Amino acid sequence: MSLNSKYKLHAKLKNKAYRDAFVSARISQTLALQARVLRQRAGLSQQELADKLGTSQNAVFRLESPRYGRHTISTLAKVASYFDVGLVIRFAPLSEVVDWTLSLNPESIDIPEFGHDRGFFEPHARIVSAKTESGAESGHKRPLPLRPAGMLGYVSNQASQVPSKAHVGLSEASGQSYADQYSTVNGSTWQRPARAPQEGLQ
Amino acid sequence: MWTFLACPAPGGGRPMNRFIADLGVEGETAFAAVVDGLRLLERKYWTRPQFDVLHGKRYQGMGEIRFDGDAKTYRVFGYFGPNKLQFTMLMGHEKKRSLKHEMDLAAQRRDFAEANTGLLYEFEF
Numbered sequence: 001m002s003l004n005s006k007y008k009l010h011a012k013l014k015n016k017a018y019r020d021a022f023v024s025a026r027i028s029q030t031l032a033l034q035a036r037v038l039r040q041r042a043g044l045s046q047q048e049l050a051d052k053l054g055t056s057q058n059a060v061f062r063l064e065s066p067r068y069g070r071h072t073i074s075t076l077a078k079v080a081s082y083f084d085v086g087l088v089i090r091f092a093p094l095s096e097v098v099d100w101t102l103s104l105n106p107e108s109i110d111i112p113e114f115g116h117d118r119g120f121f122e123p124h125a126r127i128v129s130a131k132t133e134s135g136a137e138s139g140h141k142r143p144l145p146l147r148p149a150g151m152l153g154y155v156s157n158q159a160s161q162v163p164s165k166a167h168v169g170l171s172e173a174s175g176q177s178y179a180d181q182y183s184t185v186n187g188s189t190w191q192r193p194a195r196a197p198q199e200g201l202q
Numbered sequence: 203m204w205t206f207l208a209c210p211a212p213g214g215g216r217p218m219n220r221f222i223a224d225l226g227v228e229g230e231t232a233f234a235a236v237v238d239g240l241r242l243l244e245r246k247y248w249t250r251p252q253f254d255v256l257h258g259k260r261y262q263g264m265g266e267i268r269f270d271g272d273a274k275t276y277r278v279f280g281y282f283g284p285n286k287l288q289f290t291m292l293m294g295h296e297k298k299r300s301l302k303h304e305m306d307l308a309a310q311r312r313d314f315a316e317a318n319t320g321l322l323y324e325f326e327f
Contacts, residue, residue: 005326021227021271029235029252029269037247065251066232067270106203106242 009098019094024069026101030109031076032066037110038083039064053082084113204241207290208325209315218325221278221294229271233278234327236269240289245282260309267291277301279308284319291325 013019039049039060046060053060062068063079073089080087100108112118208218222230236252248265256264256279267278275297280290292311295304315322 008327015227018227018231021231025228025231025235025271029232029239033239033243033252036249037243040247040249066236067251101238104238104242109239109242 005102006098009102013094013098023094023097026097028066028069031071032064032068034109034111035060035079036064038079038085041110042083049082053078083111084115085111204243204287204289206237206241206325207288207322209290209292209311209318210321210323211311212314217293218278218291222327225276226272229269229274229276230327232269232271233267233276236267237327240267256305261305264305264308264312265289277304279305281312281315284316284322290315290322 013022039046042049044052046064047057050057050060059075063071063075076087076089208216211217222233225233240248240252251268254266254268256266263283264279264281267280269276269278276294277297278294279292281292282289284290290312292308292315293304295301
């Protein structure tokens with residue numbers, strides 16, 4: 001996030017008309033884009049999604065149109081339910097909206113469905129490369145993006161490489177087994193957050 | 203993520219900056235929101251209603267960002283490049299019945315931009 005951008009935006013937001021337009025544009029454009037990407041990622045046409053939602057193709061067209069902007073909460077909840085994603089509707093300080101705007105990432109648009117929502121398993125997880133230090137593929141599959149379609153800049157940390165099993169001894173010597181440090185979910189390898197020794201849910 | 207560049211006019215001046223400055227608040231905020239969305243998406247998801255490619259040999263590799271604001275419809279012409287994950291914006295216009303003249307001008311600007319990549323600058327709102 002660019003602090004400069006935040007200052008520039010703050011200056012513009014001193015204008016009430018700009019504030020109103022800013023919030024309105026973010027709602028309409030983001031909803032429209034998210035709805036379209038969710039549908040396209042599912043490989044559905046507008047008509048096919050309409051059939052599944054029990055509505056018309058025109059209603060889906062409107063959902064994906066930033067021009068429309070008059071969706072009911074129940075309609076949005078229905079769409080969220082179909083794609084098995086959450087829906088957040090609440091009032092918020094403008095600064096929070098600006099922060100959100102400036103920290104947008106691919107996951108802000110392309111939302112994982114519940115079954116692929118890694119936030120439940122590894123709140124601080126980062127996807128890591130399966131290559132060993134020598135550059136050779138380890139015995140682990142290259143982490144498959146859980147949601148490969150539609151997104152760019154998928155979080156990866158080339159510096160944090162998954163060790164091959166040959167290196168596990170080093171990990172175990174440090175008191176953490178390979179399994180302690182990495183987990184595999186749906187074919188993807190995730191780095192586990194460090195565990196605090198005294199931490200635990202009793 | 204995509205980076206959005208802009209190209210100065212051959213005679214000087216920054217047409218994209220001028221275009222944005224002339225927009226009303228609705229137009230400006232809508233354009234910023236569209237660009238912020240597109241920058242996150244794979245190329246294959248750059249489709250209507252937010253984007254469309256320009257058809258015709260003269261316009262190969264070119265496209266238009268589409269948005270509304272202040273009761274008007276706008277198009278911003280640009281092209282993919284010069285590098286991967288870059289989209290260079292050339293000029294913006296209010297949508298009229300036909301934008302053929304503007305599209306031709308944008309194609310000329312694209313030729314200019316490709317021959318003068320050092321003049322391109324990252325576009326920020």
